[in-house]
Amino acid sequence: MLSPRTGLVLLVLGLLLYPLILSGPFYRDIGVTFLLAAISASAWNIVGGYAGQVSVGHSMFFGLGAYTPLLVYTQWGWPPIAGIPIGIALAIGLAVVIGMPTFRLTGHYFSMATIAVAELIRIFFGTWDWVGAAIGLQGPAVARGWWDLTFRSELPYYYIFLGVLAVVLLTTAAIERRRFGFYLRAIKASERAAKSLGVPVRRTKLQALALSAAFTSVAGSLYVIKTGFIDPDSAFGILISVQMVIVAALGGAGTLFGPLIGALILIPSQTLTNSLFGGGGSGLTYILYGGIIVLIARFEPGGLLDLWHRLSPQLRKRAHV
Amino acid sequence: MSEAKNLLEATNVSKTFGEFLAVRGADLAVEEGEIIGLIGPNGAGKSTFFNCLAGETMPTGGKIVFAGTDVTRALPETRARAGIGRTFQVPTAFEDMNVLHNVMVGAFLRHPHRNDAREHALRIVELTGLRPDQAARSLGTPGRKRLEIARVLATEPRLLLLDESLAGLTPSELRDAIALVRRIHAMGITIVIVEHIMEVIMTLTKRVLVFNQGHVIASGTPDSVVREEAVIEAYLGRGHRKRRDQ
Numbered sequence: 330m331l332s333p334r335t336g337l338v339l340l341v342l343g344l345l346l347y348p349l350i351l352s353g354p355f356y357r358d359i360g361v362t363f364l365l366a367a368i369s370a371s372a373w374n375i376v377g378g379y380a381g382q383v384s385v386g387h388s389m390f391f392g393l394g395a396y397t398p399l400l401v402y403t404q405w406g407w408p409p410i411a412g413i414p415i416g417i418a419l420a421i422g423l424a425v426v427i428g429m430p431t432f433r434l435t436g437h438y439f440s441m442a443t444i445a446v447a448e449l450i451r452i453f454f455g456t457w458d459w460v461g462a463a464i465g466l467q468g469p470a471v472a473r474g475w476w477d478l479t480f481r482s483e484l485p486y487y488y489i490f491l492g493v494l495a496v497v498l499l500t501t502a503a504i505e506r507r508r509f510g511f512y513l514r515a516i517k518a519s520e521r522a523a524k525s526l527g528v529p530v531r532r533t534k535l536q537a538l539a540l541s542a543a544f545t546s547v548a549g550s551l552y553v554i555k556t557g558f559i560d561p562d563s564a565f566g567i568l569i570s571v572q573m574v575i576v577a578a579l580g581g582a583g584t585l586f587g588p589l590i591g592a593l594i595l596i597p598s599q600t601l602t603n604s605l606f607g608g609g610g611s612g613l614t615y616i617l618y619g620g621i622i623v624l625i626a627r628f629e630p631g632g633l634l635d636l637w638h639r640l641s642p643q644l645r646k647r648a649h650v
Numbered sequence: 651m652s653e654a655k656n657l658l659e660a661t662n663v664s665k666t667f668g669e670f671l672a673v674r675g676a677d678l679a680v681e682e683g684e685i686i687g688l689i690g691p692n693g694a695g696k697s698t699f700f701n702c703l704a705g706e707t708m709p710t711g712g713k714i715v716f717a718g719t720d721v722t723r724a725l726p727e728t729r730a731r732a733g734i735g736r737t738f739q740v741p742t743a744f745e746d747m748n749v750l751h752n753v754m755v756g757a758f759l760r761h762p763h764r765n766d767a768r769e770h771a772l773r774i775v776e777l778t779g780l781r782p783d784q785a786a787r788s789l790g791t792p793g794r795k796r797l798e799i800a801r802v803l804a805t806e807p808r809l810l811l812l813d814e815s816l817a818g819l820t821p822s823e824l825r826d827a828i829a830l831v832r833r834i835h836a837m838g839i840t841i842v843i844v845e846h847i848m849e850v851i852m853t854l855t856k857r858v859l860v861f862n863q864g865h866v867i868a869s870g871t872p873d874s875v876v877r878e879e880a881v882i883e884a885y886l887g888r889g890h891r892k893r894r895d896q
Contacts, residue, residue, distance in 0.1 A: 508758040508767070511747075515755045518744035522798075525704065525738075526805055527730035527759040583746070 348487045357483035363596040364490035370576035370588035371497045372544030376537040378582035381517030385570050386443030389450050390420040390542040392564030394549030399466035408476040413550045420546035424539040432534050451565035465560030478554050486555045497544050578625050581632030657682040663712035665698050672698040674864040685841040687851040690861030700844050704736040705729040735807030737815045741794040743786035750782035756804030774804045792823045812843040816850050
């Protein structure tokens with residue numbers, strides 16, 4: 330049986346070598362999509378998994394991060410990466426504005442409020458000419474320099490995304506060990522008990538939402554820098570938020586590697602169903618997501634990592650016998 | 651009782667829920683180092699009053715002063731920082747953590763760094779007789795009650811509010827729990843205890859306040875209050891005197 334350290338080394342090696350071993354564009358595209366899903370879900374995990382504040386409107390942060398790089402390019406001709414810090418700042422600002430009133434709500438009321446806000450923003454962007462309204466925005470067709478980050482190959486994107494994923498996971502690992510991480514888990518278990526122990530519940534939730542929003546915004550920026558195009562649906566659509574929730578919940582919300590495991594399973598299966606059924610199978614994503622929600626809720630609320638933690642001692646015992 | 655010696659002073663505290671007056675002008679003065687019992691029949695208002703002291707319920711009238719500071723409108727987390735700790739009738743463990751991590755959540759209040767919090771939490775866990783690596787979700791009722799006491803102790807309170815923390819225990823568990831409360835008291839922590847079990851009140855406290863219909867109907871030593879006619883009537887009803895006289 331693998332020790333956690335060996336497992337981690339194998340995982341890192343696997344991620345580093347994947348696009349070199351499976352070098353076809355199809356496989357590299359899956360790799361990039363997987364990393365983007367893992368980044369978004371890991372970002373969501375900070376507030377949704379650790380603090381238990383299940384936002385189903387995280388596309389609002391993803392969308393802001395996706396719009397700003399192309400906005401600075403179309404409006405002022407700046408390189409799209411210049412829009413990343415602006416996207417982060419806007420996402421943090423929005424997180425504070427949204428978090429102040431919505432964190433008074435708990436449970437599904439909070440989730441519903443986040444959906445409503447994300448939908449409002451989507452509709453608003455769809456009618457706002459300055460951001461391209463329903464048509465959206467286009468990035469540079471041909472790179473003016475390396476700073477435009479427009480590459481023919483998927484390979485540079487893969488390693489940039491992998492670097493960002495490493496930053497998100499290292500930040501989450503640091504949070505897990507610190508007071509902030511303990512406070513988040515206490516809030517998830519019982520806000521009432523956490524308050525009685527001096528935990529500043531609202532401030533901690535706001536900080537978690539702001540951090541989560543910042544990373545989600547970076548995910549949106551990465552997405553748009555790679556695709557070079559954005560419109561309200563691909564920025565703020567509800568499926569983007571739902572995917573973050575499902576990826577994290579499938580692997581194990583509130584665990585460091587849960588979102589990574591979830592993305593490792595969900596993205597290839599989603600790509601497989603899409604490629605098997607072609608354009609006619611696009612609605613299958615909804616069926617796949619729905620099926621996963623039902624299965625997780627009914628059989629494994631703790632996700633696959635939790636299942637592994639429960640099963641591995643038994644498997645180890647059997648291996649010894 | 652001189653004001654300077656009082657750690658907690660609640661004056662004329664009231665709480666209404668709509669038309670219903672749950673607490674009517676209750677007074678309580680707690681000296682540093684005391685153990686005080688709050689008793690009363692179900693629905694007497696003692697839990698509401700207790701929640702007013704802990705900051706979970708905001709009183710509609712009156713004043714609560716703790717260690718010279720007015721905390722009447724302070725939130726529970728502010729009161730915890732000031733030194734008021736509390737337990738709940740139904741203990742709530744942080745299920746996904748082990749015992750040590752549960753207690754560390756409390757310890758972080760005065761020890762922001764992980765290693766300091768861990769060391770402090772380990773000392774508290776040892777004091778309460780729990781196993782640090784035990785999963786919180788695997789604890790039974792007595793373990794959960796201990797864990798909750800350990801967690802709040804880790805915040806280093808000056809005043810500990812125990813809300814039926816000893817209810818639902820077997821006689822031997824109850825003896826252990828009483829011994830634990832004594833150890834906590836010996837650490838210099840002032841305790842206010844709401845309890846139904848008279849054995850706990852009689853054993854632990856030197857002063858008792860009896861609540862009925864939202865206000866304090868008697869106060870004094872445990873021996874004296876249980877003999878007071880108003881207290882007997884509150885617990886047994888008006889009919890008891892007639893039955894006794896017959």
